[in-house]
Amino acid sequence: MRFVNNESTKNLIKILCYGDSNTWGYNPKDSSRFDESKRWTGILKKIFSNAVIIENGLNGRSILNINTCSNPHCALLTLRDDIKEFIPLDVIIFFLGINDAASTENSLKEIAEGMRKLIDISTEMHIEKNFKAPEIIIISPPEIDKTSDEAIFMELEINKVSALTEIFRTIATEMDVYFLDISKTVKTSSIDPFHLDEDGHKELSLKLAAFLKKTIVK
Numbered sequence: 426m427r428f429v430n431n432e433s434t435k436n437l438i439k440i441l442c443y444g445d446s447n448t449w450g451y452n453p454k455d456s457s458r459f460d461e462s463k464r465w466t467g468i469l470k471k472i473f474s475n476a477v478i479i480e481n482g483l484n485g486r487s488i489l490n491i492n493t494c495s496n497p498h499c500a501l502l503t504l505r506d507d508i509k510e511f512i513p514l515d516v517i518i519f520f521l522g523i524n525d526a527a528s529t530e531n532s533l534k535e536i537a538e539g540m541r542k543l544i545d546i547s548t549e550m551h552i553e554k555n556f557k558a559p560e561i562i563i564i565s566p567p568e569i570d571k572t573s574d575e576a577i578f579m580e581l582e583i584n585k586v587s588a589l590t591e592i593f594r595t596i597a598t599e600m601d602v603y604f605l606d607i608s609k610t611v612k613t614s615s616i617d618p619f620h621l622d623e624d625g626h627k628e629l630s631l632k633l634a635a636f637l638k639k640t641i642v643k
Contacts, residue, residue, distance in 0.1 A: 438476040438642060441511055441559075442466045443500070444520035446620060447567075448482025453617035463623050468630035473642060479511055487524040488539035489531050498524075501539055504546050513556035516641055517547050518633070520564040522593070523619050526586040533585065537592050544600055560641050561602040564633070565590040567611040567625060569618050576618040583618060605636050 442448055442465075450464040461467035470478040483498060490499040497503060500521060508514065521543075525536045540563065548558040569583045570576065576583060590608040597604030611629045614622040621629065 438473070438515045439479065439511065439513070440469075440473075440476050440516040440518065440637075441479045441481060441508060441514050442469070442518045442520065443481045443504075443507070444518075444564075445482060445486040445524055446484040447523070448480065448520050449484055450482065450626070451484060451620050453614040453620040453622060459623065459626060463626055465621075465626040465630040465633065468627060469634060472630070472634045473637070476642065479514075481507055485524060486521065487528070488521050488536055488543065489525050491525060491528045491530050501542055501546075504543060505550060508547070508550065512554060513551060514547075514559045516560045516562065516637075518562045518564060519543060522589045523566055523586055526566070526589055527579075527582045527619060533588055533592060536589065537596060540593065540596055541600065544596075544602060561600075562633075562636070562641075563593045563597050563602060563604050564629075565593055565604070565606045565608045567607050567613050567621060567629070568609055570613045570615050571618065572615050573618055579618060586619070603636075603640055605633060607632055 448466060450459040452459050466478055466480045485498045486500060487498055488500050490496045490502060522536060525531050544561055547561060551558050566586050566589050569587060571583065587608070590606060594604050594606065607629060610632055611625055613625060614620050
């Protein structure tokens with residue numbers, strides 16, 4: 426559903442969930458999309474009646490451009506266009522980095538710099554229009570289930586993804602934004618090491634809801 430800024434929404438807290446296939450709702454069992462009621466973003470909508478939860482998930486989305494040509498899945502290239510219609514936002518949640526880390530094209534240092542730039546862009550877009558900068562939450566990658574057949578052959582990629590947790594924690598501290606560590610509490614599917622199953626979506630939504638209530642949404 427397309428979001429529209431109007432009188433009915435202007436006094437509500439607006440939370441943008443910006444991520445990859447784990448925000449879109451990719452089902453690792455059959456490559457379908459989880460119903461809204463099963464997606465972490467959809468569950469969040471039920472929990473927060475005083476907020477507008479905006480989903481912006483895209484399969485294959487990365488922070489950096491992991492192709493040599495222009496990449497519509499690169500957040501650094503598309504973030505401005507992706508969020509301009511929603512401004513002003515109260516909260517932006519970034520749940521990204523797995524596709525970058527699973528690629529051999531980018532170093533962890535480059536991924537970290539990309540996340541910093543996303544935060545800067547989000548802030549600048551609000552300041553340019555004389556709005557208060559949004560609160561920003563970086564979500565760590567989940568715990569990676571290593572039992573799948575696929576995971577056996579992806580040890581390097583899995584280790585790289587797992588390393589993002591401490592990198593993102595450091596960025597959050599340095600840039601004075603929020604950080605939600607789900608690396609020990611939310612686990613990926615046993616079928617696919619990089620995607621959440623239904624239980625993972627539910628657990629993430631509950632962890633995030635509790636975090637929001639504690640920090641931002643009083």
